[in-house]
Amino acid sequence: MSTIKDVAREAGVSLGTVSNVLNGKPNVKKENKEKVQKAIRKVGFQYNMAASFLRTKTSKNIGLIIPSITNPYYPELARGVSDSARIASLTVFLCNDDRDVSKEHRYVDELLSKGVDGIILVKPQMNLTELQELNRHTALVLVDVGEDIGTEFHVINVCDEQGIIQGMTLLRQYGHKKIAFVSGLLESYSSKCRVQTYRRCLADYGFDYRPEYVISGNYDWQSGYTAARQLMQLDDPPTAIFTSNDLMALGAIKSTLEKGIRIPEELSILGFDDIDMSNLCTPALTTIHQPKYEIGIESMNMLLACMNGETPKNGMKTILETRLVFRDSVGYA
Amino acid sequence: MSTIKDVAREAGVSLGTVSNVLNGKPNVKKENKEKVQKAIRKVGFQYNMAASFLRTKTSKNIGLIIPSITNPYYPELARGVSDSARIASLTVFLCNDDRDVSKEHRYVDELLSKGVDGIILVKPQMNLTELQELNRHTALVLVDVGEDIGTEFHVINVCDEQGIIQGMTLLRQYGHKKIAFVSGLLESYSSKCRVQTYRRCLADYGFDYRPEYVISGNYDWQSGYTAARQLMQLDDPPTAIFTSNDLMALGAIKSTLEKGIRIPEELSILGFDDIDMSNLCTPALTTIHQPKYEIGIESMNMLLACMNGETPKNGMKTILETRLVFRDSVGYA
DNA sequence: TTGTACGCGTTATCAT
DNA sequence: ATGATAACGCGTACAA
Numbered sequence: 001m002s003t004i005k006d007v008a009r010e011a012g013v014s015l016g017t018v019s020n021v022l023n024g025k026p027n028v029k030k031e032n033k034e035k036v037q038k039a040i041r042k043v044g045f046q047y048n049m050a051a052s053f054l055r056t057k058t059s060k061n062i063g064l065i066i067p068s069i070t071n072p073y074y075p076e077l078a079r080g081v082s083d084s085a086r087i088a089s090l091t092v093f094l095c096n097d098d099r100d101v102s103k104e105h106r107y108v109d110e111l112l113s114k115g116v117d118g119i120i121l122v123k124p125q126m127n128l129t130e131l132q133e134l135n136r137h138t139a140l141v142l143v144d145v146g147e148d149i150g151t152e153f154h155v156i157n158v159c160d161e162q163g164i165i166q167g168m169t170l171l172r173q174y175g176h177k178k179i180a181f182v183s184g185l186l187e188s189y190s191s192k193c194r195v196q197t198y199r200r201c202l203a204d205y206g207f208d209y210r211p212e213y214v215i216s217g218n219y220d221w222q223s224g225y226t227a228a229r230q231l232m233q234l235d236d237p238p239t240a241i242f243t244s245n246d247l248m249a250l251g252a253i254k255s256t257l258e259k260g261i262r263i264p265e266e267l268s269i270l271g272f273d274d275i276d277m278s279n280l281c282t283p284a285l286t287t288i289h290q291p292k293y294e295i296g297i298e299s300m301n302m303l304l305a306c307m308n309g310e311t312p313k314n315g316m317k318t319i320l321e322t323r324l325v326f327r328d329s330v331g332y333a
Numbered sequence: 334m335s336t337i338k339d340v341a342r343e344a345g346v347s348l349g350t351v352s353n354v355l356n357g358k359p360n361v362k363k364e365n366k367e368k369v370q371k372a373i374r375k376v377g378f379q380y381n382m383a384a385s386f387l388r389t390k391t392s393k394n395i396g397l398i399i400p401s402i403t404n405p406y407y408p409e410l411a412r413g414v415s416d417s418a419r420i421a422s423l424t425v426f427l428c429n430d431d432r433d434v435s436k437e438h439r440y441v442d443e444l445l446s447k448g449v450d451g452i453i454l455v456k457p458q459m460n461l462t463e464l465q466e467l468n469r470h471t472a473l474v475l476v477d478v479g480e481d482i483g484t485e486f487h488v489i490n491v492c493d494e495q496g497i498i499q500g501m502t503l504l505r506q507y508g509h510k511k512i513a514f515v516s517g518l519l520e521s522y523s524s525k526c527r528v529q530t531y532r533r534c535l536a537d538y539g540f541d542y543r544p545e546y547v548i549s550g551n552y553d554w555q556s557g558y559t560a561a562r563q564l565m566q567l568d569d570p571p572t573a574i575f576t577s578n579d580l581m582a583l584g585a586i587k588s589t590l591e592k593g594i595r596i597p598e599e600l601s602i603l604g605f606d607d608i609d610m611s612n613l614c615t616p617a618l619t620t621i622h623q624p625k626y627e628i629g630i631e632s633m634n635m636l637l638a639c640m641n642g643e644t645p646k647n648g649m650k651t652i653l654e655t656r657l658v659f660r661d662s663v664g665y666a
Numbered sequence: 667t668t669g670t671a672c673g674c675g676t677t678a679t680c681a682t
Numbered sequence: 683a684t685g686a687t688a689a690c691g692c693g694t695a696c697a698a
Contacts, residue, residue: 001470003675014685019677027683046470047446050383050392051675054690059383061426061447070412072609075402082402082429091443093394094427096415110424113380114394137334137379221613250613257615276405277610280554280583282590336691347669352693360667384691387674 002043011039063111063119065095072275080296101125139306146189160193163288163322168201175333180213180238224248225255239333246271264331283328335376344372396444396452398428405608413629434458472639479522496621496655497530508666513546513571557581558588572666579604597664616661
């Protein structure tokens, strides 16, 4: 592989000049510029980013750490950051941490040693001090993290509260009073937030809170499947099931359909997330849309701002809106 | 950020010694090793991979280029390479090229300049000479590429032919003679292969080939949706629809269900790929399983072999098997 | 076993 | 506008 040295020799100019044309600096004679470009093609020059990094301290790489790309929620988000990164000529490292703190740490160290210009960390598992430490070392954007996070961080959240309220409002409008809720893993901030808001709505509406109507799932469709089964075996089963994500809603649909229960005539099911498949299944899932792609875009854009130090030292926080998507799985009680 | 120089000073040893402990070389006195490790923690040392790359020419990074992570086929594959990369302490760049040659080129150049140790290129769009050129410059594994590719390449394919035969055999066993086929984008190698095998099976079974039974889709569920609609409006509609991927099959199910056609009683639908959702929909989709995760694993492993030069200069090629997954969308004609 | 000097490819700073 | 040269942080000979 040839270097700018070879190019310089071939073109009969100095190293500095070659570097200048490579970086599009204006102060290069047209003639020399052409000579250099010709030489580049001739010697088969390949730019070496690592060498550049040594001087400039910027790698044009960023890290994206997510639970798992296999979770249907994340491909869209990843695509958002990827597209936005592309525009900024950044390349992205994909890291799946499986919500495992040690994997998360390992990836962070790795990314740091690879000199990324910034990190987008989704659903961080590490503790506050560690996050602060990390925030000092690199540009950092946190996605889907507790409301109580300090203002020193740049964060992107979705308004879970709003989403749940939208869902509960709909169910009440359709005459449902017996509303069950299938939550996600309670370790996660947004999961907890969703259940809490569910309970608050119940109270606001003057509906009874029934412990047997709240089941904690783990985001897999299987857990929605068994949760629905369990709920429908109750002496006084709910008329609507609100699940904390779409996958569990689809599982719930599957299990109730198998039991011969008709949706939405006999049971309403409401999801959360609006993953692609929700529109494809039969009946199409009524759900709360999360702007996953936009979350990706916004995260990357915020990271860019953070990298440019545009936001001094006080954090930024943007909260994206949810939206009800009415399809076929919710009907009158 | 501190360097090994700082560590050396703090520990009171030489640069070389620090380097040796960092790289786990055996020839370091235990006492010094401990001193160094303590110093590393004390000065907050952060290893600089770029500097290392300059000497060693290995970055511990690889590039994965796929059409789009948003296509439900790819997250599993990506997860496979990611998991396998993790074991080898490699980090992966995620690149979506949208089956666009220019994007593909841009990513390849970018990856090369970033000094990746290898590239996994799925569904390459560039021409043979370009691939050969690339193959000379870096470790390269091609995934899902034409049978006629030269032996100088390392390739991983799935046996599309086998898959189609498995599907057609099943449909024949269930008494279907009027079998429609919805293909994918005909630019892709495997798409073409699938249609051709479909036609060959028809001939082998002595069934009529009817042009109106073959519709070309584009892998979206929408194209499966309209294709099925179109097919069922024929004067003599098929009794089974075989689609070239699951997404289109799910679209087909959706549209026929909406028309009140029962599956599988009145119409059988058979998919290809076995994406996650196939099992979740109602009726669950009978389909041809592709080992997507394993493809990812194998690609990465082959790339490792290629990086180590284990396979001299003659290419390697492994073809993974498909498997019929019988669920609820295929019944007797 | 440990220390030293040099090279890796690029950019920044000067001086011209 | 251009050229020469010193950094950047690490690995690796080779010498001690």
